[in-house]
Amino acid sequence: MIEVIRAGLSTSFQDRGRFGYRNQGVPLSGAMDYYSALLANQILGNPSSTAIMEFALQGPKLLFHEAQSIVITGGEWKVELNGKPIKAYSPFKVPADSELDIKGSKQGIYGYLAISGGWKLKKVLNSFSFYSPVTSKARIEKGDRIDFNNSFQSIENKNVTINQNTTILESNIIEAQKGPEFNTLNEQDQQALFKTTLNPSKDSNRMAYPIEHHLKLTAKEITTGPVQPGTVQLTPSGKLIVLMRDAQTTGGYARVLQLTPMAINQLAQKKPGEEFYFKLVD
């Protein structure tokens, strides 16, 4: 079991997402950087459906009452085990009565902690992902205690062949396809979208990343239609907004672009002010 000594800025449990309830207005949720979350499970040999702990910018401090195999992925995190730094992307044994301090990230926003066999969590509407008000909490809190599914098992000899290309997350090219309302933009604006540097605003969160730009764009509101994570909306006042994992399931703004699945993971890791370009793909 772990005990939460410090919760961190925004720490929650997530999995692949909450499927099957979108037509009832329930967002997908799930890990912001799903690439890194999946990698954590793969390194430990967990099924991809296993829940992971997601943290942002400043991580939690956890007391492990029992020993467990863990791995940390996503960005470049400063992590200490009983005061000594440990490496990410490698399975690690945390001994019983140890403190794991996930301090901060030099690169990227979101990080992931997976344990061998996963945690004993309750599914709500078919998923472990935290999302209020569907789950009772949006984040973990100091004092929370969470059990492991399995007791410690050594996994050093597991034959693990994984694509650990994590530099892909640092790319400043965010690939996107045309959205249903892309063609309502004039040709000049269409081209400008792909030629300008952009960056996430400081109001970015799990629901949406508003994008700062210097373009003069506008699009009419649409009759409310379905949207999904990665949908890029353009408002009549010229705001560009990229919907992320906790976004509403329907929306009334023009859908000008749709990010590819990998692009959503890449954008999720971009800090406010970090520049990128959109690239049009088929």
Add this chain to the structure above:
Amino acid sequence: MKHHLTIQLLGHQCILIQWEGKDNLQTINNTIEYLKQTHKAKILEMVPAYSELAIYLHEKIDQSNFLIVLQEELPLSSQQAAASKTITYEIPVCYHADKGWDLETMAKSKNISTDKIIELHTQPTYHIHFIGFLPGFPYLSGLNQQLHHPRLKTPRIKISKGAIGIAGHQTGIYPSASPGGWNIIGQTPIDLFSVQVVPPALLQVGNSLRFKAISSSEFEQISEEVKANNYQISMSDD
């Protein structure tokens, strides 16, 4: 009557169907029923909106191939269009001044009585086009034109769970407390969304609802029944 439609890929494992025109409720519901029966194994879930339907496919299904299949099968012929049964829910609403925060202001600005507002609001049968914005939040059609009213200039930081509102030409119910700019005319004590129930959203697409005025004491009574899990919503077949 055939409705012109377009079908396109939209992101990961998603296909978007768009219909022309405004009166597509029956067509969309028929299409959902047809797809549920014909392609159950391929389709993970579907999200309708006013004139659109998003189809989310299971991971292993080829998105482009399915697009071609849809292009061949849609639009439905009148024979394929299933006659779907609809239910009409009865939503109890207390329009008392302590719950209908904007009722007086609305009445004054329209030069009618608050009783008239309640009469106009409870008269129609509203159609549920889709659920979105918040878990369980219904998008309805059918609001009497006399009740159309612009949103508040400054949204409130908190609207109560169960609040009944009007904004523009829409009326709706807040399933949970939320910030909002709608004009609040009453409150319902019933739960519109609960994770303890299957399905969690009370109001399902393709059905209808009516609002029924109740007193403050009836509101308290129903609130108790809801808390004790004893409340049974009134429904009728159309």
